[in-house]
Amino acid sequence: MKVDAVPRPPAIELIGIDKRFGRVHANNNVNLKVERGLIHGIVGENGAGKSTLMSILYGFYEADSGEIRVNGEPVRIRSSREAISHGIGMVHQHFMLVQPLTVLENVMLGAEGGPLLAAGASEIRAKLAHLGREYGLEVDPDAVVGELSVGLQQRVEILKALVRGAEILVLDEPTAVLTPAEADQLFEMLKVLKSQDKTVIFITHKLREIMRLTDRVSVMRLGEMVADFETAKTSPPELADAMVGRKVILRVEKGQAHPGEIALEARDLVVKDDRGVTRVDGMSFVLRRGEIVGIAGVAGNGQSELLEALAGIRPLAGGEILVEGRVPPPELRTPKGMRKLGVFHVPEDRHRMGLVMPFQACESAMLGFHDDDVYGAGILFDRRAIAADTAEKMEHFDVRPRAPLLKTANFSGGNQQKIVLAREIERNPHVMLVGQPTRGVDIGAIEFIHKRIVALRDAGKAVLLVSVELDEIMALSDRILVVCGGRITGERLPETCNQQDLGLLMAGVSEREHAA
Amino acid sequence: MSATPTELPKWADVAVIPLINVAAAFVISGLVVTAIGEDPFNAVKLLIGGALGDLEGIGFTLYYATSFIFTGLAVAICFQAGLFNIGVDGQAYVAGLGAALVALHLGFLPGVLLAPACIVGAALFGAAFAAIPGYLQAKRDSHLVITTIMFNYIAAAMMGYLLVDVLRKQGQMNPETPGFPPGATMPQIKDLVAYLGWQWPDTPLNLSFVLALLCAYLMWLLIWRTRLGYEIRAVGANHVAAIYGGISPARITMITVLMSGALAGGLAVNVLLGEEHRLILQYTADFGFVGIAVALMGRGHPAGIVLAAILFGILYQGGAELAFDQPKITRDMIVLIQGLVVLFAGALEHMFRRPLALLLTRFQPPVPDAPAAERA
Ligand SMILES: Nc1ncnc2c1ncn2[C@@H]1O[C@H](COP(=O)(O)OP(=O)(O)OP(=O)(O)O)[C@@H](O)[C@H]1O
Ligand SMILES: [Mg+2]
Numbered sequence: 001m002k003v004d005a006v007p008r009p010p011a012i013e014l015i016g017i018d019k020r021f022g023r024v025h026a027n028n029n030v031n032l033k034v035e036r037g038l039i040h041g042i043v044g045e046n047g048a049g050k051s052t053l054m055s056i057l058y059g060f061y062e063a064d065s066g067e068i069r070v071n072g073e074p075v076r077i078r079s080s081r082e083a084i085s086h087g088i089g090m091v092h093q094h095f096m097l098v099q100p101l102t103v104l105e106n107v108m109l110g111a112e113g114g115p116l117l118a119a120g121a122s123e124i125r126a127k128l129a130h131l132g133r134e135y136g137l138e139v140d141p142d143a144v145v146g147e148l149s150v151g152l153q154q155r156v157e158i159l160k161a162l163v164r165g166a167e168i169l170v171l172d173e174p175t176a177v178l179t180p181a182e183a184d185q186l187f188e189m190l191k192v193l194k195s196q197d198k199t200v201i202f203i204t205h206k207l208r209e210i211m212r213l214t215d216r217v218s219v220m221r222l223g224e225m226v227a228d229f230e231t232a233k234t235s236p237p238e239l240a241d242a243m244v245g246r247k248v249i250l251r252v253e254k255g256q257a258h259p260g261e262i263a264l265e266a267r268d269l270v271v272k273d274d275r276g277v278t279r280v281d282g283m284s285f286v287l288r289r290g291e292i293v294g295i296a297g298v299a300g301n302g303q304s305e306l307l308e309a310l311a312g313i314r315p316l317a318g319g320e321i322l323v324e325g326r327v328p329p330p331e332l333r334t335p336k337g338m339r340k341l342g343v344f345h346v347p348e349d350r351h352r353m354g355l356v357m358p359f360q361a362c363e364s365a366m367l368g369f370h371d372d373d374v375y376g377a378g379i380l381f382d383r384r385a386i387a388a389d390t391a392e393k394m395e396h397f398d399v400r401p402r403a404p405l406l407k408t409a410n411f412s413g414g415n416q417q418k419i420v421l422a423r424e425i426e427r428n429p430h431v432m433l434v435g436q437p438t439r440g441v442d443i444g445a446i447e448f449i450h451k452r453i454v455a456l457r458d459a460g461k462a463v464l465l466v467s468v469e470l471d472e473i474m475a476l477s478d479r480i481l482v483v484c485g486g487r488i489t490g491e492r493l494p495e496t497c498n499q500q501d502l503g504l505l506m507a508g509v510s511e512r513e514h515a516a
Numbered sequence: 517m518s519a520t521p522t523e524l525p526k527w528a529d530v531a532v533i534p535l536i537n538v539a540a541a542f543v544i545s546g547l548v549v550t551a552i553g554e555d556p557f558n559a560v561k562l563l564i565g566g567a568l569g570d571l572e573g574i575g576f577t578l579y580y581a582t583s584f585i586f587t588g589l590a591v592a593i594c595f596q597a598g599l600f601n602i603g604v605d606g607q608a609y610v611a612g613l614g615a616a617l618v619a620l621h622l623g624f625l626p627g628v629l630l631a632p633a634c635i636v637g638a639a640l641f642g643a644a645f646a647a648i649p650g651y652l653q654a655k656r657d658s659h660l661v662i663t664t665i666m667f668n669y670i671a672a673a674m675m676g677y678l679l680v681d682v683l684r685k686q687g688q689m690n691p692e693t694p695g696f697p698p699g700a701t702m703p704q705i706k707d708l709v710a711y712l713g714w715q716w717p718d719t720p721l722n723l724s725f726v727l728a729l730l731c732a733y734l735m736w737l738l739i740w741r742t743r744l745g746y747e748i749r750a751v752g753a754n755h756v757a758a759i760y761g762g763i764s765p766a767r768i769t770m771i772t773v774l775m776s777g778a779l780a781g782g783l784a785v786n787v788l789l790g791e792e793h794r795l796i797l798q799y800t801a802d803f804g805f806v807g808i809a810v811a812l813m814g815r816g817h818p819a820g821i822v823l824a825a826i827l828f829g830i831l832y833q834g835g836a837e838l839a840f841d842q843p844k845i846t847r848d849m850i851v852l853i854q855g856l857v858v859l860f861a862g863a864l865e866h867m868f869r870r871p872l873a874l875l876l877t878r879f880q881p882p883v884p885d886a887p888a889a890e891r892a
Contacts, residue, residue, distance in 0.1 A: 062874075311760075313759060313760060334762065335759065335760055335761065335762040336762030339762060345760070347760060352754075352756050352757070353756050353757050353760045354757065354760070355754075355757060356749075356750055356753045356754045356757050356758075357753070357754065358753045359749070359750070359753065363746065367750065367757065367760070367761040368760065368761040368762050370743055370746055370747075370761070371743065371762075379742055380737070380741045380742060381741055381742065381743070381746070383741075
């Protein structure tokens, strides 16, 4: 840490911030002090109010009461424009990028510097080159954003903030969408930023990242700031305890699997993406009742397309899928048909696919099952039955607030995820396809979700788990298939493999070379 | 995070915002009226007086409103599925052909059967004419906005040809069909209330008004209370999630556009069966386009559309009276006011949202604390 002659005012000071949404007290008299030049972590359960607090800092919401000080000066922040003028930049979890434009054009957007683009463009190009050298944030300014990986897109978001003169960078769950390697790169970048006296506020559910990256960490709970630690003097169990107010088992407890008959079989599957590129290139595997098969792989190696094909969303370009030993007739090879066959699907991306954000929670909680008679046997929906059904699911999955009529978008990220999981798991699937089940979910809820997935297995259901979290794969799976480039590069048992071994397979080192 | 700081309580969203928008449109119009040297307050008085001052005015106002409810609903049902049907005018025009063909060829039917048959004919023709752009959108991804605009021209050309060269009565100069048989008529409100022993002046207001209100109610029921409505909204709000949920966007697009075309047929019912009793060249008088303004202003909600349609009815009827009384204020003035309403209600819809949202948070009553956030 730096030692200064004169003590500097904190970069950010939030004093007595209060924010309510109707009956929900999202931020309750929150105080937070973020020292300049440090990486400051914020953790807390789903719905604890972290994103709300950051949205207030960024001018997205206005606090009902309380004060914001930047470098010791009280300020009022009513829009993102005002936030950036005070040197506060935000990297949203859902990127605010224009996909068909180039990196340079995206960075310029809203900072064109005059009616003619050329002058501004060359200035920004120079700035980008400078930032690239100084912080190790290289990106090709002429690359089209839509063709960049998620990690690079996030880098563009960070560059956007820095070009606008951000001294304080807020990242809300930046690693939820990154591969481990991309996350490592992000951490390196953040450390360089820190060495240049920039301040970083970093929200995450992964305590590992807190321990590795941050200097201080603050804990939120039920809208309040409940604890504040120097990272070096705390530990994951202590943080977990402060977050949920009880001991959390950070390990999955599961007994022996008893695999039964084959529930789902893939034979030489070939699947293409929307642009016609082959993403799944001849995969064959079986999934038995009573087992969890994990698919390990770097994101973007065909896992998404595989899940969508199995769920009936994406057509097969080759091969066949067997359910209970039979190839379903074409009319059942649809999302509806596969659901009818008991093949349910938790999609990887809840925003894009899993939920309808403007719908009420209870409407989102019946998506795909809305034909069921329990929601009204006649022409009209039975609104009371729908709300009751959702209330029950919310109870079982501890979705907060328990408000079936609240708009889906108004739930916190983790609680939205729980709505998706509750919808599928509570319906008692035969085959459960799960993509990134714990993305954006707090550690207490992860424990619970893992338990439910193991319970499904123990009830004789077949589970196919796709996750970019190797820990999750290793902890839950009874068998692990490693994929790379749309092919299965190896099969392992979790007891007899280690992360390194999987890492090699994930990088595409084939079985034979591996042995040699 | 998709929420914005301008999120408003529902009552403000559906009631206060449209009112502010209309008021703004009127203020600007008032300035224009002043600029041409007329007294704006007098103009408002004449306009409101002409539209609502007596039963006759009210009759005409509601007659126009009936047309706007139908075309507004036709546009709005497509909004729900994320579609923009600009072709309501053309669909209503062709629907008129359906009504006329039934009226002229099945004239032997008794009135109780003939009028409903004409309504069905109008709905079927409207839907059929919408089906082609609908199909192109659903299966070929041709943008509905573009195709429906073009289909308006096709409708105009086709109907012009039919009315001038095919359907025109022998020895008749006007491009219009022969008069419908007496059975092909929507009962007049005047006659209906006469049964109850009440007096109602002679206005074109007819039973179509009740039919329009019924359609608005049924549409509300459909959109918010049925599976089909759920699927329509899902497709409109998130295409990908809809597919994931087993909903076929192509099927929903097709169904929605067909219903939209059928609703457009309501214009033919009100104007042709209710008032004109024959099919006339360009009978729609651009009411299909006004439907877009009505749907925007009514925020796509059937109740809002009924209110917006009545407002536009007032503008039409009151505007006609105003133009009659004050020669300096022409019909163009009314078109201007309508344009301003569209501008404020549609294009500048969000202008007053943020100030209102901020104002409301100032005066928020204290709420009980959140038991919802606690662990069960
Ligand atoms: N626009 C809104 N309207 C109503 N309630 C809201 C709105 N935004 C947030 N909330 C509520 O405020 C609470 C705090 O939400 P917030 O998104 O800040 O949680 P979070 O700590 O970021 O959780 P997560 O870890 O799941 O992302 C939640 O109960 C949420 O439902
Ligand atoms: Mg959050």
